Each structure stands twice: as C-alpha cells, then as structure tokens.
Amino acid sequence: MATALAESAGAQGLSSPNPPVGAVVLDAEGRIAGAGHTREPGGPHAEIVALAQAGPAAAGGTAVVTLEPCNHTGRTGPCSRALIDAGIAAVHYAIADPNPQAAGGAETLRAAGVAVTGGVLADEVSRGPLRPWLFRQQHGRPLITLKLAAAADGRIAAPDGTSRWITGPAAREHAHAQRARIDAIVVGTGTALADDPALTARRADGGDHPHQPARVVLGHREVPAGARLRGPGGPLIDVRSHDPHAVLAALPDALWVLVEGGPTVAGAFLAAGLVDHVQLYQAPVLLGGGAAAVDDASVTTLAQATRMRREAVTELGDDLLIDFAIERG
Template sequence: MRRALAVSAAAHGRTSPNPAVGCVILDAGGRVVGVGATAPPGGPHAERVALAEAGERAHGGTAVVTLEPCDHHGRTAPCVDALIGAGIAVVHAALADPNPVAAGGRERLRAAGVATRLGVLADEVARGPLRGWLHRQRTGRPHVTWKVAGTLDGRVAAADGTSRWITGPEARAEVHDLRRRMDAIIAGTGTVLADDPALTARRPDGSLHEHQPLRVVVGHRDVPPGSRLTGGDAVLHLRTRDPGEVMDVLTGRDLVDVLLEGGPTLAGAFVAAGLVDRVLLHLAPALLGAGPHALGAAGVGTIADIVRLDVDEVRRVGADVVIDARPAAGQDVPGVGGSVW
C-alpha cells in the first residue's frame, strides 16, 4: 500500500478533478508485476494502468489500491470490470469511495467472487494525495492549504517589507514541489504590489514544472503593468475581499487543491471565514523583532475564540522546521456563526 501511495503522489496535480489513485498488482506468488497511477482526465485509472503492465501475470493475483475501485462508466469503463476480467483474486483498498456515483465497487467485486479488504493504511492514505479530493467530496469545495514562511518570532518580512529569503533553499524547493501539485495558488493584491511574485512552480534550476497551477489574485486594486503576473499563462483576478466568493468561483471551476500564499490580511480573512483546512508553517531559525506578522485579523477577540490546531507532523527541512497542522476537530470558528471547521 505504501508503494501505491508513493506512485499516487507522483500523479498528484495532474488528475484533477479526478482523484490521484495508486495501484500495485501482485501475481499469485506475491511478486509485484504491475504499478500504476491515475492518468490525466480522459486517460486510464490506476487499476487499468497497473493491469496493463502486469498482463496475464495478474490472473489469480492481488490488487492493492489506495481507493475503492470505481463501479461507474464515465470517461472510462468501471475499474471493477477490468479487475474481474483480469482474474484478480483479492483486492486490498485503503479507503471506500465517498462519491455515490462511483461507489459500489467492493460489492461488485464480492459478487464476482473476489475477496476484498478495506482500511489498509487508511489514515496514512487519507492524509496523502487523496486529501484534497476527499475533502471536496465531503464539503463540495476545494481543500485550502495556507502556506506561510516566517521567523521564530512570527514575522514574515522585515520592517522595510523585504522578505527574500527568510527560509533556506531546501524549504523553498519543497514549496515549489507543493505548488506543482496544486490546482490554484491564491495571493492578494497587497502581496502582488509588494513582492511582484510569479506564483509559478519552478525547479531548483529555475525552469518551470510541467504542471502549473491557476494563479488567482484577490482584491480590488489593479495588477501593475509589467509585473510578473501580467504575462505568460492566464491569471484569474477576482475583485473581491470575500473569501466565500473566491471559493464559490474556484468550486465552479472543479478545482480540488488550492494553496493560499497571500499576506497576513488575506490569510486572516480565510481563517476567520473557516476556509483554511491545512496549515504548513515553515519556521526559519531567525529573529526580526519588527515587521508584519504571519496572520492578520482572524476574528479572534478573546482567548476563548483562539483557533487551535492539531499537529500532524513536525520535521526539519534543511535549517528550517516545518509544522504541518489542521484545525482541531469540532472547533467553532469565530465569525462564521458557530460552523464546525
């Protein structure tokens, strides 16, 4: 299953609005004979890619897949048909498919005499490349990751506004790898005016990754002529300050994973609206003492309204520390009428 998870990670960012699924086929003797991940929309799903590699060796074997095989005829035929036709004897899936249109694959497999097991590494897989897609299935909107880089005293820029570079090259490379897996990157007009960001996903040598997210600018001010956001691929400029309106537009575009890279004001608005689903905080071992904070007004007026997070992971990236967290379960978010985050 971890091998299936790894191959799904390589496809993450290329499959939206479909889920990035990974599949490994074992022959009857337990040897790996096929590995596959979901192709871009219109292409084969992970099971069919892995089965094509395995060929006749799949007969009597086992399929290990991160998501329950689909029982739905959309752009491609149901994956359960391919598994049954190949003579697969056992299917291990990490997660059930929450999409009612595509669900039901496990029952079809059992009816055909295929043994099934659900829940293998379920928590690990749910936090992986399927995280955004699962969130969209539950909530109907894209999953929002707020990425911020700051100093140990919580500053994201110096007093004069300069911010390049707070974190080290290893952390910056990881952020660009994250960007290439996203469907969109959001920044406010304040950040655009102050930093002139490109909002692209780049390799360490400066070349562009094959997949580039949609670049979204939020705010009423114009993007200056000659800025890095006025050329190249199209930029979506949403002239609003309402995070809900932003999410409505991105939802209508069938986006799944969104990266919030705006400044403190925009980040605070998204937090106050209960629209941040994950926080990736890159902390540099450095102090500034003055300058803008990482988060602006977020609807917290008293300590009782504090926005608490559950930390999933803390790790080192070069000289920096990355904290990967999400809003604590069952928490009431200030400013949104007691909605559960």
C-alpha cells in the first residue's frame, strides 16, 4: 500500500476532477508485476494501468489500491470488472469510495469470489494525494490552501516593497513542485500588476513541470496584454470580483486550490471562511517593517483570531515549512 500511495502522487493535478489513485498488482508469488496511477480524465484508472503492466502475471495475483475500485461505467469501464476479468484473486484497498455513483466495487468483487479487504493504511492514505478529492466529496468545494512566504517576524516584503527573495532556493523548489500538483493558483490584481508573475510550475533546472495549474486573478483591474500571466502556462481565468466565492464558481471541477496572493487576498479568503490549510514558508530573516502576511479587517480582537493546528514541520535548507490545518468550531 505504501507503494500504491507513492504512485498516487503522480496523478495529483493530472486526474482532476477524478481522484488521484495509485495501484499495485502482485503476481501469485507476491512479486510486484505492475504499478500505476490514474491518468487524465477519460484515460485509464490506476488499476487498469497496473493490470496492463502486469499482463498475464495478474492471474491469481493481488491488487492493492488506495481507493475502492470503481463500479460504474463512465468514460471508462468499471475497474471492479477489469480486476475480475484479469483473474485477480484478492484486492486490498485503503479508502471506501464515498461517491455513491462509483461505490460498490468491493461488493461486486466479493460476489465474484475475490477476497477483499478495506481500510489498509486508511489514515495515512487519507492524508496523502486523495485528501483534496475526499474533501470535495464531503464539502462540495475544493480544498483551499493559503500559502505564505514570510520572514520570522511575519513580514512578506521590506518597507520599500522588495520581497525577492525572502526564502531560499530549497523552499522555492518545493513551492514549484506543489504547484505541479494543484488545480489552480489564485492571486489578486495587485500582485499580478506589481510582480508580473508567471505562476507556472517550474523544475529546478528551469524547465516546466508537465502539469500546469490554472492561473486565477481576482479583482476588477485588467491583466495587461504583455503580462507573463498571458504567456505559456495554465489557462488564465479572470474573476472580476473581490468575492472569494466567485473563484469557486469559476473552478467547478477543482479539487485543490492554492491562494498565493498578497495580504488583501489572503485576508479575504480567511474572512470568508474559505481557508482549510495554511502552508507557511518561514525564512530566518527579520525585516522589522513592511507588509504583513495577512490583512484581515474582520479580526479586531484576539477572540476573533483564526486558530490553527500544526500538522507538520519540514526543513528546507535554512527555511522552515510549517503546515497548519484550520480549526473550526
């Protein structure tokens, strides 16, 4: 299952709005014969990719999948039937499919005489690449991460407005790798006009990642014709509003959205209750002045502050990446 979980990372961003699933097929002797992840919508699911790699070795073997095999026919056929037809003898999955349209694969497999086990490493898998899809199934909207890159005193720019680069190369490389896994990245027109960002997902060698997120600009001002946002990269989506809910309306199929705008956009999403996860890239720098990371006019007293729960701390060179989950009553 750990191998299947690692495989599923390759589907994140690529498979949306379908779940990013990983699968491994073992032969009858317990040796890995195939592994894969879900492809783009309309392409094969993870089980089909793994079965194709395994070929005849799948007969009498075992399939290990991060999500219960689907049981419906859409743009592709049901994976439960493909596993049965391949002669798989046992299936182990982590998470039961919460989508009633696709659920029922476990029952179909059992009815065909396949041994089925659910819940394998379920907690670990639910915190992995499936997390945004599971969130959308429960809440009907994408998981929204607020990204902050700040000095140790919470400033995102010096008093003269300079901000490149507060964090170091390891933190920037990590941030670009994450862009390659999300569906959309959001900034305000202030950031778009002041910084002229490309908002692309780039590798350390300067090349582009295969998957590029949609680039969303929130606000009423026009993105200039020669802006980098109009160049190569994901599609540009102009949302002529200051309401974060309008961003969600413009992204009906997104699973994971990254808010990377300035303090005003960050504050707007927080005030709207539309931040679920915060990633703080913190640099060992003290600026002493300049813009703060968040401008939320709705908070006037400590009792109104947004409370968070720390999930993880990662060292990235001299910087720290701190992951927080928003705590809601």
